[in-house]
Amino acid sequence: MTPPQLTEAEALELLAQHYGLTEQLFTLPGERDRNFQLCLASGEKNTFKVVNAEVPLESLKTEIRAMQHLNSILGGLVPNPLADQAGRFISQGSLQNGSTCWLRLQSWQPGTPLAEFRPHTTELFHSVGHLMGRVATSLSTLAVPDPNPELPWHPDQALQIVEEGLSLVTDPLLKNFLEQALRLYDRYGRPLETDLPRSLIQNDANDYNVLVHGKLEGPPELSLIDFGDIVVSWTCAEAAVTLAYTLLGQIAPWKALQATLSGFSQARPLSLLEAEFVWPMALMRLGVSIVMAAKQIQEQPENEYLLISQQPIRELLQRLKDLSLEEGIARSRFACGHSPIHRKVSLETILEKQFFFPVMGQALTPDNTLLLPLGIESPTSDWLSGEVEEQSARIQQAIESAQKIFALGLYDEIRLCYTAPEFQQDLESRTVHLGLDVFGLAGTPIFAPLDGTFVTVHDNAQEQDYGPTLVLQHEDLNGENFFTLYGHLDPECLALWQPGDFVQAGTRIARIGASPRNGNWPPHLHLQVIGHRMGWETDFPGVALPSEQSFWKQLSPNPYRLLGIQEQSWVEPEGLPQDLLARRLHIMGRNLSLSYKKPLTILRGEGVYLIDSLGRRFVDCVNNVAHVGHCHPRVVEAQRKQSSLLNTNTRYLHPELVRYAERLCGLFPDPLNVCFLVCTGSEANELALRLAQAHTQAQGMVVVDVGYHGHTKSLIDLSPYKHNGPGGKGAPDWVRTTPMPDAYRGVYREHHPDPGSAYGGKVIEHAESLAKSETGLAGFICESILSCGGQIVLPENYLQTAYAGVRRLGGLCIADEVQVGFGRVGKTFWGFELQGVVPDIVTLGKPIGNGHPLAAVITTTEIAEAFANGMEYFNTFGGNPVSAAVGNAVLDVIEEENLQKHALTLGNYLLERWKGMSKRCPALGQVRGEGLFLGMEFVADPVQRIPCAARATYVVERMKAQGFLLSTDGPDHNVIKFKPPLVFPDSEAERLCNNLEQILREVPLQLA
């Protein structure tokens, strides 16, 4: 049925005639109806629908009733039908071509169609499912006859439509899919049809009918339009239709399925039968779509758009091609809150009750078996580092020296050893081990635990795969089936058995294989129980994605009983305590903050990566402490070595300490040549303050607004970021605060001829006032790039002007390099060098020890002498030999890996890319920085430059979802800071930029 033919002028006439409205009209797309957007003088909008007269009046009436019904229950989530001048919701109109039509008016639903909305997150699909669950629940209380029984999109007709249309489809990908979908529906869908509850359903939650109201915070709000395909059918078909559309365009179809169906069933619980029906019906819906398009293409072969519109389906089918379609049923059951597989007695119970011949020929016990932890917190690298021969020798030696026969790798362990590309999926890595690994000598025999028939005899020969693999099918004591999988075998078994061969319990079926033939692992057996193969044939996942841990664990429970192990507790990996957050909040100070809405539990670091308790790898973009990379082997080794020799204080001579102090001072211009070693940045600044006050015999300090210099009592006084923030008491009278030299949002901006000197003048004003006050002027402290202030690069001439003025008044100048030092700024080794000045005192911290508590103060002989007034300076931990060894190792790495140059090159590249993005995204007001100390400032509008923290937080959370850890700073929390370990790889920079580019285009970030 085609939409009625009429001009906008004609539509306007009809509107005036029937509704008394004379407003502006805009044409909208529509498959059945001719739709217009109507803009009223009040600013309100309506939708005007001109409907083909062939549409039965009764079906239109049901449509109106359904909308009114939903409106009364769900509020404004669907359009509200509006009456004509005579009070009718459907009027009959006459067209100039002599035909008649139906007229309808309804309220306008704002929002972006799901198809055009970005991002497509799992939360969004959960909300779509939830909305449609609510719609299905509400419509099911409306008892009406089927308004559109003949509709080709009717779920009841799907099978027939696809069967009949199959011959029209010639494309092999589409045809093959249709054949599979029909087979699946026939086997799993059709038998359930008669047992499923039926009701009125909307039946068309496609991605142009679901509208999204994107927000920067909280879940998106959704609404639904178009009730033209409303039918009475299986209620759960509503979920199937919704799922068919949310799958389109998804890189990870199973994630979209999990989100959509869990959302739907939260609002309208789906019974086990309904959950099983949803997947085959969703495939049939896609099938109908393919067939309908094929029909249209046949009718209009010249219409290229018809082919393009099939592209999302083709892309989805390409992805589904590599997946087992049958798995969709288990996935749907699980997403709806049921067990993924159907069993009368659970596999765990069977494994408890059934007798098994021990797979290794003898029961594994603590007497003959060594536990080999390979989980995230165990030093996996110790066992599985280096060449596979070394790994094998290391493990075998451990077994022998413990006087055991086997070593056991555990079930449900989170492991980082699966590095092949096949283990990477949808931004995650498969890390959850689903079997038990029995390490032993190659050639060790393996026995069938129960009578069984081989269903797989196959060589999964890829690197890090199973190698030669056997899968046996068994019948348990209740007559139900389950499977056992044996991986990394000696290839001999491939010739020994064929699928269909039967073996009795206790038969030797294989031997442990040797590397590299076994998938290139140290010799071991991977043993796994499988409840249902879900269509997997020669292979079955042995490791799962962390996000799918509970799904896979239900399919493959712990197989310890097959090895004759009695005590499950013996072979359970040490899990992470569930109550970590609550315990931390209880036992630790409440004002210790945690990052992110959902805090991360980070257990390992490696270069720029931080790895959480599920083995998820995040790119650390903010930790400038891990300057040369998390856990740099060179630094770790220096620390380990010196810790094993000596760790004491500075009251003894030690070559490492003196060498370090000399090296460090050697990195500074004259006359900065005396060094004090301390443990933290706060200690360094505290000492710097004492030095300045001792030298000047005055107390007063000028500080920069929003600055932070440390957590001690005096440093809180010096830190407006703290004393002017929540809980702060403001600046004491010996501290004067000068404005941040912010040329983007401050008083003097880019159009000022010399903002640096102007801001420097402000420093001098405050210094003068202090010098005249009782406290006198001790000095001026300033970071070389403002960090807490929001990554603000000091404008040219700022420090030159300020330092000259302060010194003229007898004060000292302190450069706080705790954040930016050690080559980070790229052009120079120290941040103050960018300004062409030489401070009197420099404080160092954070990066200096790559995470080891080390910090330093560098000053002139003259100032150090003034401080040495007879009172001993002693610091228990400062300058101990371990810290000195670490400090030396950090300097070595910076030099050897040429990190300062890398910071410059990569920093310039990133700035260039981000500047381009800022031009295209007005919400990104400014990007700035030096080297790898960069910032992105988000605003509500680029002219007024009103800060917008919500936008910055949105980007931080979205980037976290893509695996990048960023955070915000600045007085208004609207600046994203980027100060990663300097070993940031170019490849990750590229990935970061690509993700950022996408995110900046997302709907919630667009300015109104």
Ligand SMILES: Cc1ncc(COP(=O)(O)O)c(C=O)c1O
């Ligand atoms: C600029 C600056 N100075 C000093 C400190 C204090 O260092 P610490 O936390 O090591 O005491 C910090 C800490 O964030 C800082 O950012």
